[in-house]
Amino acid sequence: MIETDILIIGAGPTGLFTVFEAGLLKMKCHLIDALPQAGGQCSEIYPKKPIYDIPAYPEILAGDLTEKLLEQCKQFEPGFTLGERAETIDKQADGSFVVTTNKGTQHKAPVVVIAGGLGSFEPRKPKLENIEFYEDKGVAYMIKDPEVYRNKKVVISGGGDSALDWSIFLSEVASEVTLIHRRNEFRGALDSVDKVQELKNSGKIHMITPAEVTALVGENQLEAIEVTKSGEAPFRIETDSFIPLFGLSPKLGPIGEWGLEIEKNAIKVNNALDYQTNIPGVFAIGDVNTYPGKLKLILCGFHEATLMCQAAYQIINPGKRYVLKYTTVSGIDGFDGTRKEAPKAVVKSIN
Amino acid sequence: MEQDVQIKITDRDGKLHEIAAPVDMALNLMEVVRLYELAPEGSIGICGGMAMCASCQCYVLTEHPLREMQDEEEAMLSEAFNVKPNSRLGCQIQITPEMEGLEIELAPED
Numbered sequence: 001m002i003e004t005d006i007l008i009i010g011a012g013p014t015g016l017f018t019v020f021e022a023g024l025l026k027m028k029c030h031l032i033d034a035l036p037q038a039g040g041q042c043s044e045i046y047p048k049k050p051i052y053d054i055p056a057y058p059e060i061l062a063g064d065l066t067e068k069l070l071e072q073c074k075q076f077e078p079g080f081t082l083g084e085r086a087e088t089i090d091k092q093a094d095g096s097f098v099v100t101t102n103k104g105t106q107h108k109a110p111v112v113v114i115a116g117g118l119g120s121f122e123p124r125k126p127k128l129e130n131i132e133f134y135e136d137k138g139v140a141y142m143i144k145d146p147e148v149y150r151n152k153k154v155v156i157s158g159g160g161d162s163a164l165d166w167s168i169f170l171s172e173v174a175s176e177v178t179l180i181h182r183r184n185e186f187r188g189a190l191d192s193v194d195k196v197q198e199l200k201n202s203g204k205i206h207m208i209t210p211a212e213v214t215a216l217v218g219e220n221q222l223e224a225i226e227v228t229k230s231g232e233a234p235f236r237i238e239t240d241s242f243i244p245l246f247g248l249s250p251k252l253g254p255i256g257e258w259g260l261e262i263e264k265n266a267i268k269v270n271n272a273l274d275y276q277t278n279i280p281g282v283f284a285i286g287d288v289n290t291y292p293g294k295l296k297l298i299l300c301g302f303h304e305a306t307l308m309c310q311a312a313y314q315i316i317n318p319g320k321r322y323v324l325k326y327t328t329v330s331g332i333d334g335f336d337g338t339r340k341e342a343p344k345a346v347v348k349s350i351n
Numbered sequence: 352m353e354q355d356v357q358i359k360i361t362d363r364d365g366k367l368h369e370i371a372a373p374v375d376m377a378l379n380l381m382e383v384v385r386l387y388e389l390a391p392e393g394s395i396g397i398c399g400g401m402a403m404c405a406s407c408q409c410y411v412l413t414e415h416p417l418r419e420m421q422d423e424e425e426a427m428l429s430e431a432f433n434v435k436p437n438s439r440l441g442c443q444i445q446i447t448p449e450m451e452g453l454e455i456e457l458a459p460e461d
Binding site (some may be wrong): 252 | 391392393394397398401403404406422423425426427429430432461
C-alpha cells in the first residue's frame with residue numbers, strides 16, 4: 001500500500017503544481033495517471049503546440065511547460081503511479097481514503113485531490129472484430145514498456161505523432177516494424193516524418209500505405225493481421241504484436257461512480273472556499289471541476305491548487321495555525337534535503 | 352454589428368436545433384455547438400480546436416461553400432471513425448455570413 005499525505009488523481013499541469021504548493025506546506029504527494037507519462041493533455045495531445053496565457057511566459061510549448069512543472073516540484077519528491085486508472089475509492093474508519101487502480105495498486109491518503117482534466121485518456125480502438133479478445137494477447141493501444149517488443153515482429157497502425165515516434169523507436173528494438181496508414185501522408189513533427197522516410201528507405205521500417213488493417217488472426221493469441229489496400233484483395237502479415245495508435249479520447253470513467261456531484265461532465269465544488277466536493281476530504285481542481293463562472297484554463301487550475309492545499313493542511317494538521325510565507329523570504333526546503341533561498345546581501349563598510 | 356446566421360444542427364440524439372450563430376465573435380462551428388450546449392461538455396472540442404481530435408466531426412448536409420479543408424483537418428479525418436465523404440471538423444469552419452441556412456449533423460461519439 002502506497003501511503004501519502006495528498007493523493008492526486010491526474011498528473012497534468014494542475015496536479016503537478018499541487019505537488020509544489022503542498023510541498024511548501026510540508027505535505028507529500030503521490031500522483032496517479034492513466035497515461036504512461038506525466039503532463040496530461042499537454043504531453044499527450046499537444047506537446048509541441050505553444051500556449052500563450054501562462055503568466056510570465058509570452059509563449060511556452062505545452063511539453064516544455066510539463067518539464068518545467070516537473071522541475072519545479074522535483075525537490076518535493078512526488079511519487080507516481082503511471083499507466084493505471086484510479087478505479088475505486090473507499091473511506092476508512094480513520095477518515096482517510098484508499099484509492100485502488102485498475103491494476104490493483106492501492107493508495108492511502110487523508111486527502112484525495114481529483115485533478116483529472118477531461119477524465120482518463122482511453123485509447124480509441126479501431127472497429128475490428130474480436131479486437132477485445134486479443135488485448136494483452138498481442139494487441140496493445142499504448143506502449144508502456146518497449147522492451148516487451150525486443151526481437152518481436154510489430155505492426156503499428158496510425159498516421160500521427162505517436163505512430164511515427166514509436167515506429168522510429170521500435171525499429172531499433174523489434175525484429176521487424178511495419179507501419180500501416182490509411183493515407184500516404186503522415187502528420188507529425190518534420191524531423192519525425194523525415195526520420196521515418198529514412199528508415200523506410202533503408203528497409204528498417206516496412207511501410208504499407210494507403211491501407212487498413214481489416215482483420216486479426218490467431219488461435220489463442222495474435223498470430224497475423226489482415227491488411228487491405230484500397231481496391232485490392234486483403235493479404236496477411238505474420239506478427240507478434242499489433243499496436244493501433246489512433247489517439248485517445250478522455251472519459252470521466254470510474255470517478256463518475258464515486259458518489260460525487262456531477263454537472264455537465266464535471267465535478268461540482270465549493271468555489272467560495274476550497275474546491276472541496278460533496279465528499280469531505282475529496283477535492284476537485286482544474287478542468288475536471290465546475291462552479292459558477294468556471295473557466296477551463298491552466299492558470300485557473302494553478303490558483304485552485306494553491307487554495308485547496310490550505311484546506312488540505314487543516315485536514316492533515318487539525319487545529320494547527322498557519323501563516324502564509326513567501327518563497328522569496330523563506331526559501332524552499334525540499335524533502336530531498338536541498339534548500340533554495342535568495343542570496344544573502346553582504347554588509348560591509350566601504351572606506 | 353453584422354447579423355447572425357441561421358444554422359440547423361442535428362445533435363447526436365437526432366434532435367434538430369435551429370440556432371442563430373453570431374458572425375462577429377470569431378467562432379467556429381464546434382464553438383457554436385458548445386455555446387448552445389448541443390453536445391455534452393467534454394464530448395466535443397476536446398483538443399480545444401486544433402484539429403487534433405475528431406470530437407467535433409460533423410456531416411455537412413447542404414452545399415454551402417465552406418472553407419477549404421487544410422492538411423491538418425484532412426489528416427485527422429483520415430484517422431477518425433465514422434467518416435463519410437461529407438465529414439468535416441467543426442473547429443476548422445469559421446462562422447461567416449455566407450453560411451446562412453447551413454445544415455449539419457454531429458457525428459457519433461467514438
